[in-house]
Amino acid sequence: MTRLWLRHEVRSTERRAAVVPTDAARLVAAGHQVTVERSPQRVFPTGEYLTAGCTIAPAGSWVDAPADTYVIGLKELPDEPAALRHRHVYFAHAYKGQRGAAGLLRRFTAGGGTLLDLEHLTGEDGRRLVAFxxxxxxxxxxxxxxxxxxxxxxxxxxxxxxxxxxxxxxxxxxxxxxxxxxxxxxxxxxxxxxxxxxxxxxxxxxxxxxxxxxxxxxxxxxxxxxxxxxxxxxxxxxxxxxxxxxxxxxxxxxxxxxxxxxxxxxxxxxxxxxxxxxxxxxxxxxxxxxxxxxxxxxxxLPWEASAAFSAELGRHLLDLDSAPWQRAARRFRTAVKENAHA
CATH class of the missing domain: 3.40.50.720 (NAD(P)-binding Rossmann-like Domain)
Incomplete structure (x- = not known):
């Protein structure tokens, strides 16, 4: 069983969802355990995720999730905890020298977690598989x-x-x-x-x-x-x-x-x-x-954008051991090494 945890977005203007309720239902039906945090600004009501078979949790509670959980989001993580121990799936923008990237990578190093940056979830040809x-x-x-x-x-x-x-x-x-x-x-x-x-x-x-x-x-x-x-x-x-x-x-x-x-x-x-x-x-x-x-x-355009994105991402969440995720993990490990020697 794979644990997926859809986190609340800390940015107040972020209305999108990485996984919409219909795709969450497909993941549940495939045997995944899907937890969804309550979020006041998410365009999709929490009740729709409950109907889809998801477990509902308070906003920000991913920090206490089991260590083998995949925490899924879109935009930046909160500043705490200082050490990140989970596998995080989101757009981190941390591999091209962006402001704050070095500090973020150090947080993953400190906690032993892994960043699976959606910007680097690619096919064999190097093309991105999911995008807005x-x-x-x-x-x-x-x-x-x-x-x-x-x-x-x-x-x-x-x-x-x-x-x-x-x-x-x-x-x-x-x-x-x-x-x-x-x-x-x-x-x-x-x-x-x-x-x-x-x-x-x-x-x-x-x-x-x-x-x-x-x-x-x-x-x-x-x-x-x-x-x-x-x-x-x-x-x-x-x-x-x-x-x-x-x-x-x-x-x-x-x-x-x-x-x-x-x-x-x-x-x-x-x-x-x-x-x-x-x-x-x-x-x-x-x-x-x-x-x-x-x-x-x-x-x-939170509904249209989320629905299109979730349809792409949902297919790949069905198999988190597949080659694209392995490539994303290797890219993270390379970035960590580069950051350590910077």
């Missing part, structure tokens, strides 16, 4: 268009795709949009949101970015970055580009939010934005440029 990319791209492009039109309501509040699409389809300016990473999950989502807004975006992928035409990039009103990078790359933009008097760029939507990483492809800003202030000015004056960089974008 499509809905991150969709919401990232949508917010950029609405902000440029002056119709973005803040603070942001979670809703449904239908509500967002109504706002996008309302007649308004049709800006020139460039989607970079257009063929990936995030890029497909961004292009879909543009279509709802009546916009035909320019679509760039590897071929176009390998011979980057910055004047062409700067000729757009909106840049949506959906490039997932695993190593240092040539920046899409520099500070000098933002000051180019010939540039037309007004809004940058960074879907990937690698701002504290060595792999940051947009080194023109130094911190993410928030639901309270989704767009922040990078340049003011006659031609202001704003950045949108919210690191849990898909939580604005």
């Amino acid at each position: 990319g499509y809905w991150a791209g969709y919401t990232g492009a949508a917010l950029a268009v609405l902000h440029l039109r002056g119709t973005l309501e803040v603070p942001l509040r979670p809703g449904s795709r239908a509500d967002l699409d109504i706002a996008l389809a309302t007649p308004g300016e049709r800006p020139r949009v460039l989607v970079v990473g257009a063929l990936g999950r995030g890029g497909r989502g961004a292009r879909a949101a543009c279509a709802v807004a009546g916009i035909q975006p320019t679509s760039w992928d590897i071929a176009e970015t390998s011979r980057l035409d910055r004047p062409a990039l700067l000729a757009h009103d909106i840049l949506v970055n959906a490039v997932f990078s695993t190593g240092p790359v040539t920046p899409l933009l520099t500070e000098a580009d933002l000051d180019d008097p010939a540039g037309e760029l007004r809004v940058i939507s960074d879907v990937t939010c690698d701002v504290t990483s060595d792999c940051n492809i947009l080194p023109v800003y130094d911190r993410v934005t928030s639901w309270q202030e989704p767009a922040r000015a990078l340049r003011r004056g006659e031609r202001p440029v704003h950045i949108i960089a919210i690191d849990n974008l898909p939580s604005l």
